Structures are given as structure tokens and as C-alpha cells.
Amino acid sequence: MINVSIVGAGQTKFGRHTEYDLRELFALAANDAIAEAGITTKGVQAIFVGNLSADLFNRQCHIAPLVADFAGMKGVAATRCEAACASSATALRAAILALESGLYDVVIAGGVEKMTDLPTAGVVETLAMAADQTFEAGAGLTFPGIFAVMAVAHMQKFGTTREQLAAVAVKNHHNAMSNPLAQFQQEITVDKVLSSRMVAWPLGLFDCSPISDGAAAVVLVRTKDARKYTDAPVKIIGSAQASGSMNLCDRENLHTLLAAKQASAEAYKQAKLDAKDIDFAEVHDCFTIAEIIATEDLGFFKPGEGGPAVEQGRTQVGAEKPINTSGGLKAKGHPVGATGVAQVIELYHQLRNEAGKRQVSNADIGLTHNVGGTGATCCIHICKRW
């Protein structure tokens, strides 16, 4: 049983930020979250910051005390958590454990990444290091290549089509149109996705999430204290994390992520509910195929039904299981270290009826699915309306 609530949230716009550096991006998000929680920086006792690799993107290690200080929280316990693209979900989970321990009362979980300081080739090379350097990245396999392999496996096993993959991108771009913090504000069509420049067959440019800068942060307290801070806290009722093999060659199959299945089973158990009880979800659509696999791993659809489901519109806002109402990684953007917390922030806004045109009606329970690397880490969080 998890007894932690979100009482404030802040997120920068995702995209290319030439005007802010890493510490400034984090401070913008953290200070918004702090203000929304009705506290000051003095009220924060610890921060956990997700970041994939400021080391390689910005030539800066040890970012947690750096961003804490710049955001006005010098002195607090400041820890960076890293699990590739699931970094800030592991930071969120560490923050939850910290609150559950009773040693802290008010904690910030956040994440930040400033990727655009490197040229695209450098970003691709850096991200590849989140796969197995010895068996994959060192042999030339990059992330689009790895997910292309998974896509081919899914197509072969279930008959999934490129049009179904494209439907993920089309939906998520549509959702992003009503998210002012999303990187892309542009409708696209299936034809546009299919005719986009090929990256790694069957994944074209529009099957891939973009390179982004951005930060996200939430203020967390124990649920029993939450109403002291806001009239509309959002409860976290499930938090689970699992790992899997880094390299594809050690896996039982290529069309599912075992860590996602394991973590979601644990989170459902904690929250005492099942896949059918989830009203909407933010899932890790780093590539279009990843969203289809996620909706199957999470039990929303049977294996092989994820592709048809998105093509039939069953995951749109207003349909039976809205997925990535924020625009997802694909269209909201994917500053990798910030993504996990940003997913939870979408739940927070939906569960407070603050999601504007993309609001899911009668949203009561939402889930986030944040994947590190190609599935070696998966974190699941489940949130509930107060």
C-alpha cells in the first residue's frame, strides 16, 4: 500500500531551449511545483532528480546538488537517480520510499534533460549507451535499430502493420494539440508517417520521439498530510519497479517487455485493482511500436490486439482507454530524464480536471508506464483522484 500524494506540479515546455541551461530548466519546473504546493523552498527536505546523462549531454556530473542549489534549496539531501529513460520514475519511486520511511515529510521528485547541446549524431550515440555497450551499442546497434527489431518481431508474430504503428503517432500528435507544453503542435496523417524518412525499417522519422530539452517536478507528501497543502491532491496508490535483461539476445521473446509485465502486476496488486480499472494511461511511446507493446504488456489489450486497437480509435480521448492524452513522448517530447515525472504530471492534471480539451471525462484512476533503455527498467505508477 502506497500512501503518498502529489500536492504540486511544475513542467517546462518540452522542446529546444536555447535560452535556458540544465539548472535553469530544473529550477523553472521545481519552483512552479513548490509554488503550487503553497510552500517555499525552505519547506523541502530532500530532492530526487532523474537524469540520463548530463555527463555526456552537458559535460556535468553531480547535478542533484547543483540544481537543488540553483532552485533555492541548498542544504537539502539531493540525489540523482538514473535508469536511462526511466530515470525520473526511479527518482519518483525513491522519493516515495523516502516519505514512506517517515524520515522526510516533504520531498521533490523531478527530472531534467538538456539534449540539444549535442548534435543529433551525438544524441543517438549517447542514447545507445543505455543499451548494452558490450553486446549491442558497441556493435553499432542504436535505439531506433533495437526498437525496429522489436517491431519486426511484433509484425511477424501478430501481423501488426505499419499503418497501425502510424496510428499511434497520429493520435499522439492530435492529443498534443491541446497540450500547450508539448513540443509539437501539429496534426499529422497516416500517409505523412508512412512517407516520412526511413530511420530503421519499419520505423520512419514520425515513428520516433524527438530530441528534447525540458524539466518536470512534483512536490510529494504523505497522503494523510496532503490536504494541508491543497484542496485537490492526487493520491499515488501504486508504485512498482522491475528490471529485465539489457540486451535483446537474452530475452525470451522480442514482442513484450517482461519488466513491464512484472512491474504492472506488482502495482495493480498494491492498488488492489486490475487493468480494466485503469481509466487512462501515459505509456512510454519512445517509438510507435513501444506504445502498442505497452498497451499489451499492461493488460489493456490482449497480445496482438494493441495494433488494431489504436487503429480502431479505442485509445483516443473519449474512447474506452485513452492512451497518452498529453501527446506522449512522441509529440509532447522526450527530454529523457524528465519523462517519468512528466507522465505523472499528466495524470495529476487529468485527475484534477485541469486537462482542457484533452480532459478524460470521469477520470478516476490513471497509470504511468516509464521504460528505461530497451526494457531493462520499467516503473509503473498508479494515481487516483482524491
Add this chain to the structure above:
Amino acid sequence: MINVSIVGAGQTKFGRHTEYDLRELFALAANDAIAEAGITTKGVQAIFVGNLSADLFNRQCHIAPLVADFAGMKGVAATRCEAACASSATALRAAILALESGLYDVVIAGGVEKMTDLPTAGVVETLAMAADQTFEAGAGLTFPGIFAVMAVAHMQKFGTTREQLAAVAVKNHHNAMSNPLAQFQQEITVDKVLSSRMVAWPLGLFDCSPISDGAAAVVLVRTKDARKYTDAPVKIIGSAQASGSMNLCDRENLHTLLAAKQASAEAYKQAKLDAKDIDFAEVHDCFTIAEIIATEDLGFFKPGEGGPAVEQGRTQVGAEKPINTSGGLKAKGHPVGATGVAQVIELYHQLRNEAGKRQVSNADIGLTHNVGGTGATCCIHICKRW
């Protein structure tokens, strides 16, 4: 109040390992710790791994699930914690919070670094990224340079001498002679330190800790369960973490680390004791001046007395306050991500009377002081004999 105990520990020899890579080093340490705890890998529910920058040292991000899998623990929640040279102390602390939360019962905290894959200049450049890239490293200030500035400030304020700095190195090399896992097994003299190649005045080569490979891991459980695993667990009765400014120019002075003072005050309070109650300590002697500053920040000696104290032999094994009985970072070696947990392992062996010739007699309470960067992070842990 902290209620966590160590029930198993494992550490590789520190030094240059050409025969093992990162994952192999960690597996050696973790599997020794697991065996000592009398469990199997199946009994471990989560691991927290400290690592400064496999990104830059080994072109590998996302190391936690990688090392977990290779050590036989695929599936467990696996999180990397990074706070520069205090990375594994923050991993230890995250593991303690995880146990205190009640969500896990058996957790591994460890750390690993494989630094010698890079040439020395690359290591120095990488470590410099743990200082402020914008205001320090980017301007050419490296770690020896930063600690040299602190040493000069300490000399100016208190009259600390180069001979006193050298006494730290001489003592720690002596202690390492009876630690088979230490990198250096060689007595040195004050003259040898003073005549060693100058790195950044007043710090010569023998004032600096070496470049090292190595790993360390401990198995942790709640104290009430500890006797199920071993007849001689070691209790952790204090765990505190604080942050300070990354760059020197934002500090009140250069001869003390505020984060160390803050974290030690908090840890003493948790453990309901004071500096005088600490029988021995492992402190962060990345440079000789750092040990002197540490013994003052921790309250073992008054400001300015740290230099005379070491010169007078007051910190030797057998004297009033043995410091760095393991050989310290200076002579045991400093594979940065492994150091924090390795410090605690020295406490574990001392408190179980397993320290051989370097055994502190009647050791009842020990303390570790692990610093990240130039003091932007400090973690303190206090351990007690069962």
C-alpha cells in the same frame, strides 16, 4: 532513528583490473555479500548501485539493471544513484529508506567504478565534471586544483603545514599495509610525500588518492530481522545526507564543508551521540587536506587542530581517534562509485573484530564520511557493534 543492519559484505581488491569489466567487478562484490548473508540472489528484492560515470569511463549508461542481471538478480528493482564520489553512500541511504519504508525486506547497496579504461588525462577531465562545469571545470579548474585552493585557505587560516598534510598520507599508507584489498601495500615517509611530483601546490602526487577500479556491496535488512541472517550483524544507527554549493565561490569559507557539518549533526542526533562517542572513522581523504578538514568538520578536533592531530599520531590505530584504518581513499584506493559502501564495509569488519592487524580495540561505534565533488554532497553513516 535508523533500524537497518548489515548482514553481509563483499569488496573486490581496489586497483587496476585489466581482467574484469564493470559488471564483473560488481558481481564479484555482490555475490560475496550475498553468500556472507547466507542467502541466494533470489532473496534480494532491490539493489541500489552507486556509480559516478560509467557513461564517460566505459561508454555505458543504465548500469543498475546491467549489473543486477549479470550478478544473477534479473527482475529486481535496480536503481543507480549518483552524487559524484559520494554515489554509493547515496545508494546506501536510498537502500536504508527503502527498508525503512517497509516495501522491501532484503536490499543490496553497492557501488562500482572502472576508471582505468581511460587515460589519466581523461580521468581528470571526467572527475572535473563533478565540480561546476559552468564556473569551475569549464574554466580549467580540476579537482587537485580545487583541493589545493582549500589547502591554501586552511594553511592561511590555521598555519597548517605541508608536513601535516604528508602525515595523513604516511598514516594511511601504513594502515593499508594490513588491508589485503588495498591498492597500495607500501610504507611511505613524510620526505617521500614532500619530494613527490607537484600536482597543484601544496598537493604533491602522494597527497592525492589514486585512480582505481573496484566494487563494494552490502546486504541490508531491518535490524529486527538481522539475527536471522548472521550471528554478527552490524547496526546502522545514523544515516544523513546534505548538500552544499557546487562551486567554491558561493561558499562562506574554503576551509570547511558546510554539508559535512550539517549531515554529521543530523546523524549524531539520530544516533543520540556526539563526536566524542565515535571510536573510529573512515573519512573522505581524496586529498590529504580533505582528511584534515573532515576531522574538524566532524567535531573530532577543533578547527585548526586537525593538522597537528594527525602529525602527533592522534589518529593512528591504537591512538585516541583512529581515522581511515582501511588505508582510506589515499592508500586503499578510490574507485569513486564504490568508495562510500567500501567505507561502511571497513566499519563492518572492525565492529565484527575482523580487521586483523589494523583492528581498533574495543571498537563499538564507527562513522563514515563520504563527500561528493568538492563538498556539494556529504553523507554520514554511523554503525554500531551488535
